[in-house]
Amino acid sequence: MKHFTKWAAAAAMALAGTAVAAEGIYAPNLSYRTGPFAATGIPLMNGQADYINMLNARDGGIGGVMIDFDECETGYSTQKGVECYEKTKGKAVVTQPWSTGITLQVLPKTNVDQIPILAPGYGFSPMSDGKTFSWAFNAPAGYWDAASMIVQYLEGMGDLNGKKIAFLHLDHPYGKEPIPVFEALAAAKGFEFLPIPVGLKEMQNQSAQWLQIRRERPDNVVMWGWGAMNAGAITEAVKTKYPMENFIGVWWSGHNADLAIVGEKGKGYKSISWSFPNMDAPVMADIQKYIVAEGKTKSNETEMQGVFYGRGIVISAILAEGIRVAQAEYGVGEISAEQLRWGLENLNFTAERIDELGLTGMMLPFSTSCSNHTGHSGGWMLEWDGEKFVKVSDHLKADVASYAALAGEKAAEYAAANAPWPMNDGC
């Protein structure tokens, strides 16, 4: 009943929204539409913006309050990202840093400024520990979840004992993020783990890395690439005749445009993903009607069918749901950053709710809590069929328990290194 009352209050506010003369909720996005990583950023940013703009056009915002979805361009540079954070933090209810490097830099600042970080599927994996990182959220899944799911999928193909898995990764905080979990899994399951770093200047010329792969003959290559690194790796894999069915990328290495460069030759390449593009989902029809038909999108037909555009929509849907939950809880339209923090901590994406939002088939159910800021939705294994990505697995779930202790340990290490660090002892 209490829950119903909150939703009713939110609905009432929605009706009265225009009379309240709302100024809008300022939700900036630290975008990267330029620079070496723009290929990854553009479809994601377009999906994010189109979803929020659709809500503004279709529903008059959320709870009757328009969303001021601003972009501050970082070019994926940590320095520019921090500048964008400082520039937008004054009236922002959320910060979306879009890079593990930027996330790590603004993490201590958000404690002081009391602004929630929303980093869906990226950032520092121990952020799942809500007791330590009360202002940071990486729902619906973190990098350690991805590592666990990939190993689980490979194990499903056969015993990993005695096998060799090469880890081709960007030599950047993002690329190094899952290494502790892969090392722990290698020790537990008896496979050899071989990290192969790719420098920023070598992203488009990875011949040395693929010569090493040819020499080492790994059973599988797992890639943690971003931006131009993905296309560089995929073309080298084709060139060196590496069997594509043994090549798996994290969710940021599953971009249609990168695979389109090799087309049929990339057939069999896989990518773990917590989102999937579903052109038949009702939300796509609404975006078509309110945004595309009105000429308000920066995207195009091909991009909108891709994995990254769909993921951008899911990311904004997570933010929008956090805003709705907070509005319902506090009975106000123009929520504060602190109230949004509560909203993001109480997300409950059930299968029914996903359908209600028109996101059927695009994401998996998950919920967050005070102590669990990741949600651990799990994901699907996608495979490139020569033209597009298709699902080749059922719902995969990370074995969170296997690295829970490590997450706690790393969170404690981080808090000690940044002492005095505020803990949310109420969790």
Add this chain to the structure above:
Amino acid sequence: MLRDIFITPFVDMWTAPDFLMQVLWEGLVSGILYALIALGFVLIFRSSRIFNFAQGIMVVFAALTLVGLYAMGVPAWICVILTLGVMFLLAVAIERVVLRPLVGQPDIILFMATIGVTLFLIGFGEIIFGGENKVMITEELGIPTDSYLLEPFGGLLILEQKDITAVAVAAMLVVGLLVFLNRTRMGRAIRALGDDHQAALSVGISLQTIWVLVWFIAGIIALVTGIAWGARAGVSFALEVIAYKALPVLMLGGLESIAGAIIGGLMIGMLEKLFEIYWGQPLLGGNTETWFAFVLALIVLLFRPQGLFGERIIERV
């Protein structure tokens, strides 16, 4: 440890000669492309004493123009001609708008101006073409994309036809450039300007014409480099960072020497690949290509501050 440094790498080379050949081939391909980028720097520096920071973005801009025109339905080879036209207009614009007003200013001002050109081209390029990764029109230009699979010493050597084409075209471009600089009137004018500005001007060589010419030649080099690199992993603004690989080539070969740029590029391409594969990956965890070329260049500078082929500057006091 000493064994890993002094014996194991050579044993590996001896026992797997096909793999060594593959490493050297990959180094050669990278090296010739580094050399091409370095040539763009050298040409402009020789004729104007300007260190052209914009060379990297010119590679991106030329490649994006090519694929952008093709996306508009223009036939591939017409796109090449039109792109050359765009690069010529860019050279004229840079000379008129950026360089001409700064004649006589200190070198650092001209260098800063090329940074301005870089930033302008990044913004302008992103507005016109967008930042997405684009597919190079390799096959449309008639560049073969299959591979030759050879079996030397019973092993495997993969030679990509587009890499062979890139090496051949780059070699032809270098030869053509050398002939142009040494055998033509305009080429000699460029060299004269590089040797002594005042003397060259006094015999009627037009500074403006030569500057447009060298920036246009740098544009041609940028287009060839853009096609070769773009064919490997697509065309995006990430290509710009490849220009930084030319810096150690210039340090090694000297800023004024065309032969230095070519030999320096080939040396760095092959040595960094050999070091990475046989020493870097087994002993240092890999990714040594990020710094190896700079360390090599610094070592050379310790003994030859003007680079291997640079001119020794003697100033009389």
